[in-house]
Amino acid sequence: MAAFTAADVKKLREKTGAGMMDAKKALEAADGDVEAAVDALRAKGLATAQKKSSRTAAEGLIGVAVDGTKGVAIEVNSETDFVAKNDQFQDFVRKTTQVALGANSDDVDALKAMDHPDGGTIADKLTNNVATIGENQQVRRMKTVSVDNGLVVPYMHNAVAPNLGKIGVLVALESEADTEALEALGRQLAMHIAAAFPQALNAEGLDAELIERERAIAKEKAAESGKPENVQEKMVEGAVGKFAKENALLSQIFVMDNKTPIEQVVAQAGKDAGKPIVLKDYVRFQLGEGIEKEESDFAAEVAAAVKG
DSSP: OSSHHHHHHHHHHHHHHHOOOHHHHHHHTTTTTTTHHHHHHHHTTSOOOOOOOOOOOOOOEEEEEEEEEEEEEEEESSSSSHTOOOOOHHHHHHHHHHHHHTTTSOHHHHHHHOTTTTSSBHEEEEEEHHHHOOOEEEEEEEEEEEEEEEEEEEEEEOOOOEEEEEEEEEEEESSOOOHHHHHHHHHHHHHHEEEHOBBBBBBBOHHHHHHHHHHHHHHHHHHHHHHOOOHEEEEEEEEHHHHHHBBBBBGOOOOTTTTSSHHHHHHHHHHHHSSEEEEEEEEETTTTTTTTOOOOOOHHHHHHHOOO
């Protein structure tokens, strides 16, 4: 009996763009491990490099808030998109984001213990929401960025309400340049970040396990080329370097002109403003990143409910 289902084959095809039979064979060889199958398909040149998918599973909202040189993004999850459109839920996310802006850490448990503007704690309000709305909700994560001088610029892609939506971005710019210039640059960079999925500010910040995974795939590809070992080594280093360049924000190519590295975009903006500008940090929160929603059989659920 195969250690995977038709749903696994579908998921693998969506992740890689591979054909049905290639996806099925890769899963058979990987004993049903989807991630291992992805790597195998990539090593054979049957799939492109993975990017964080824009097709996310969890519902809820991302909230962003800024106060000059400081900004915060939070994610609050709900079970359905219907609740995410609920005024009470949106009010909770909006006010919790403002409370988070005054926090001194990115500790979600500490945030829940803080006072809610309408009385009680954030945790108390969340419990009340679950009881009155009738659906589980959870504050999942938060991230703060700040600069000593300059500006933190917020951006919400496809906002459902002011500073609430599915993809929230913060751009932290350290500079003594004019606020108007920083706002314009920050918004352009934020739109790039929303579209380009950077995984770190620079190559040094990329996750070591991620780099090693890319190296292993590159080695397998190089070995299959049949070329001399010294050539294979160069192929591997070239592939890893390309991956790092494409996934580190400062070396990514600006989506608005498709030719200039972000680092140069920032440098030129500083020259135009007459003051150096440093892209110090950023946040990109996309609703549901890393969450897999359980796929269920609706008919089976109804049958179970009737029996229960």
